[in-house]
Amino acid sequence: MFRLWIILFSVFVVYTCFVYTCCDQKNAPSTPPDSRVNAGWTLWQEKNCQSCHQVYGLGGYLGPDLTNTAGDPYKGEKYIYSFIKNGTGKMPNFNLNDSEVNNLVAFLVWVDRSGKNIVPKEKVTWTGNYNLDN
Amino acid sequence: MRNYLRLYIISALFFLAATLIFGLLASWAFLYPETYNKFLPFYQLRPFHVSAALFWIISGATAGVLFYKNGELVPGKANPITEKLFIYTWLATIVVIFACYALKKFGGREYWEFPPVLSMPLLVSWLFLIASYFIPIVKSTRDKPMYIWMWGTGIFFFMITFIEQNLWQIPWFRYSYLREVTVQWKANGSLVGSWNQMIYGTSLYLMVKISGNENIARGKTVFMFYMLGLTNLMFNWGHHIYNVPTASWIRDTSYVISMTEWIFLLKMIHDFRSTLEDIKRLKHLITYRFIIASEVWVFFNLLLTLAMSIPAINRYTHGTHITVAHSMGATIGINTMILLGSFSYMLGIDKMSESFRKNIITNYWICQASLVVFWGCLIVAGFLKGYRSVTLNIKTFQEVMMPVMPVLKAFSWAAIPMAISLIIISGMYIYRAGTMKAEIE
Ligand code: HEM
Numbered sequence: 001m002f003r004l005w006i007i008l009f010s011v012f013v014v015y016t017c018f019v020y021t022c023c024d025q026k027n028a029p030s031t032p033p034d035s036r037v038n039a040g041w042t043l044w045q046e047k048n049c050q051s052c053h054q055v056y057g058l059g060g061y062l063g064p065d066l067t068n069t070a071g072d073p074y075k076g077e078k079y080i081y082s083f084i085k086n087g088t089g090k091m092p093n094f095n096l097n098d099s100e101v102n103n104l105v106a107f108l109v110w111v112d113r114s115g116k117n118i119v120p121k122e123k124v125t126w127t128g129n130y131n132l133d134n
Numbered sequence: 135m136r137n138y139l140r141l142y143i144i145s146a147l148f149f150l151a152a153t154l155i156f157g158l159l160a161s162w163a164f165l166y167p168e169t170y171n172k173f174l175p176f177y178q179l180r181p182f183h184v185s186a187a188l189f190w191i192i193s194g195a196t197a198g199v200l201f202y203k204n205g206e207l208v209p210g211k212a213n214p215i216t217e218k219l220f221i222y223t224w225l226a227t228i229v230v231i232f233a234c235y236a237l238k239k240f241g242g243r244e245y246w247e248f249p250p251v252l253s254m255p256l257l258v259s260w261l262f263l264i265a266s267y268f269i270p271i272v273k274s275t276r277d278k279p280m281y282i283w284m285w286g287t288g289i290f291f292f293m294i295t296f297i298e299q300n301l302w303q304i305p306w307f308r309y310s311y312l313r314e315v316t317v318q319w320k321a322n323g324s325l326v327g328s329w330n331q332m333i334y335g336t337s338l339y340l341m342v343k344i345s346g347n348e349n350i351a352r353g354k355t356v357f358m359f360y361m362l363g364l365t366n367l368m369f370n371w372g373h374h375i376y377n378v379p380t381a382s383w384i385r386d387t388s389y390v391i392s393m394t395e396w397i398f399l400l401k402m403i404h405d406f407r408s409t410l411e412d413i414k415r416l417k418h419l420i421t422y423r424f425i426i427a428s429e430v431w432v433f434f435n436l437l438l439t440l441a442m443s444i445p446a447i448n449r450y451t452h453g454t455h456i457t458v459a460h461s462m463g464a465t466i467g468i469n470t471m472i473l474l475g476s477f478s479y480m481l482g483i484d485k486m487s488e489s490f491r492k493n494i495i496t497n498y499w500i501c502q503a504s505l506v507v508f509w510g511c512l513i514v515a516g517f518l519k520g521y522r523s524v525t526l527n528i529k530t531f532q533e534v535m536m537p538v539m540p541v542l543k544a545f546s547w548a549a550i551p552m553a554i555s556l557i558i559i560s561g562m563y564i565y566r567a568g569t570m571k572a573e574i575e
Contacts, residue, residue, distance in 0.1 A: 024312035032309040057453030064531035089168040114311040115379035128446040
């Protein structure tokens with residue numbers, strides 16, 4: 001019994017290393033975040049934006065998904081800036097200063113470049129799986 | 135019962151009550167955010183609720199493991215010092231975490247939204263638990279039934295996934311957003327698998343004890359199902375991130391592995407007749423009633439999970455309240471039911487007076503009935519959002535959510551009787567735990 005367990009665990013360890021190093025290959029010519037993006041990301045967590053908002057459909061459900069808001073031709077950076085700066089009735093105003101808001105905007109712009117949140121219909125194959133390559 | 139274990143059991147029940155109260159408040163804050171933003175905003179209530187839920191489940195599961203394992207050891211091998219160190223460090227950190235939430239101090243990732251330094255004492259306390267479990271178990275020479283493996287697996291993998299879910303603090307993991315999200319949800323997915331190992335282990339243990347049949351925890355079949363569960367723990371987390379444009383083998387692996395869950399479903403159908411016989415024989419026991427409720431919920435949640443594990447369907451359900459139905463359906467219907475069964479056993483509820491037991495059974499049925507409505511509303515709400523945003527392609531969030539809100543209002547109403555019934559049950563168990571000392575020493 002223990003031998004089987006060890007074999008399975010070894011496969012898990014190898015798979016995990018593979019996931020860490022190769023999971024974003026092919027699809028994401030990612031540029032590492034600069035200091036503004038990192039500051040925005042930290043703020044995103046400290047203000048708990050994720051409790052109301054999703055990125056890639058992950059997070060809370062009270063507000064809209066923000067993965068591609070920055071790249072949306074009808075929205076974009078200024079639009080994001082004014083929401084964060086002022087809040088709405090439903091979204092609180094966090095009283096952030098200009099550089100904090102700009103860092104959050106930079107973070108959302110960086111996230112937008114990582115890919116699209118919605119999988120188009122054409123990408124669903126006959127197996128029921130997605131084909132997101134290319 | 136040892137005093138520190140009694141304290142731990144009572145704390146776990148308080149976490150359950152807190153989960154329910156914060157859940158109720160959060161569900162109304164969701165409907166009326168403008169009002170709640172002024173005094174108790176949703177972004178504060180959600181972490182209170184979700185962290186309390188996690189702490190209820192993990193504390194409830196480990197309380198059972200610590201309590202039952204001693205009966206399985208060669209006498210005198212238990213180590214109360216490391217057990218105490220685990221319980222006190224764990225509980226003290228949780229108090230600090232709730233204080234941080236009260237002061238709006240966040241900083242962590244989903245489900246663990248407290249300032250990340252607090253992960254350290256949680257991890258240290260877990261190492262004490264590992265010492266208290268593995269050292270005496272390894273030393274014990276008895277042939278080990280499957281639940282001993284399952285408890286050990288759960289404890290061990292909790293540590294791994296907990297470390298993994300903190301890896302984002304190392305900058306390299308943040309160089310690519312896709313990598314960060316993948317690792318985060320790999321950890322979160324396996325975390326659930328790890329507490330399920332502890333909880334299903336307890337369920338198996340309870341079945342052995344109340345049916346008196348040792349064989350159900352030994353042999354090839356139970357080992358095979360254990361290995362299948364473990365494989366799913368390790369490799370079936372990808373359904374959280376199907377839509378994230380990672381390398382395709384991540385989706386392929388998860389999709390293939392998740393389809394092995396059909397085997398669990400077929401086994402349940404296959405065993406249906408013998409389950410019915412067990413029900414006839416054991417239904418007078420409150421412990422068993424909770425176990426059987428969990429089995430029914432396993433069945434329905436499996437159907438939902440299997441559907442959501444197919445990417446073509448996940449396209450509609452992802453990011454909708456169907457995901458919440460999946461998580462709360464499982465944490466309430468399965469985990470909380472087994473844990474209440476386990477607490478009934480530890481606290482000897484079946485030995486209580488007839489009126490005490492009747493009271494529990496009435497609340498049990500109120501809970502099951504309202505949970506059906508609660509769960510159903512979440513599915514309908516999720517279906518509506520998926521249909522409107524994916525099929526009808528409605529772009530504005532407000533418009534998508536318009537017909538969803540009345541369904542969520544029904545959800546919030548259904549939550550009230552469910553919360554009251556579970557709070558009464560936990561209150562009665564707390565009372566019992568506080569007054570039972572002399573009986574099980
Ligand atoms: C009175 C009963 C309850 C109510 C009204 C309630 C309400 C809620 C609400 C409003 C959310 C947030 C969903 C969102 O972001 O929109 C949530 C999430 C959650 N609840 Fe509850 N809840 C209740 C009981 C419980 C219990 C007893 C547990 C577990 C023991 C639980 C576990 C969870 C979990 C794990 C989540 C996170 C879901 C996710 O992110 O997918 N809830 N609940």
